Amino acid sequence: VCRGTFDNRDVAVKRILPECFSFADREVQLLRESDEHPNVIRYFCTEKDRQFQYIAIELCAATLQEYVEQKAFSHHGLQPIALLQQTTSGLAYLHSLSI
Numbered sequence: 001v002c003r004g005t006f007d008n009r010d011v012a013v014k015r016i017l018p019e020c021f022s023f024a025d026r027e028v029q030l031l032r033e034s035d036e037h038p039n040v041i042r043y044f045c046t047e048k049d050r051q052f053q054y055i056a057i058e059l060c061a062a063t064l065q066e067y068v069e070q071k072a073f074s075h076h077g078l079q080p081i082a083l084l085q086q087t088t089s090g091l092a093y094l095h096s097l098s099i
Contacts, residue, residue, distance in 0.1 A: 001015075006044045006045060012056070012058065012060070013057075014055040016054070033097055034093065037090060039089045039090030039093070042057065043057055044058075
């Protein structure tokens with residue numbers, strides 16, 4: 001995963017190898033199905049070339065691991081309880097879609 005730009009916004013770009021294209025297609029399908037919820041990553045687009053498939057998704061300020069493990073990390077005012085509520089809300093939504 002690397003940082004990129006799509007429609008003048010910063011995005012995360014996943015670079016997928018050809019042998020994983022079918023998994024990537026399924027991931028894109030799931031991202032499209034779950035795009036309505038504020039606590040689920042937004043999907044923007046997919047591009048392919050001969051070597052890779054690229055998936056542009058919402059860029060987050062940090063990973064959950066960074067939030068939990070890095071004491072010096074700026075939490076942007078997000079308290080642990082709110083983080084857990086948002087995480088479980090997104091997860092519950094995904095489960096409601098059988099994802």
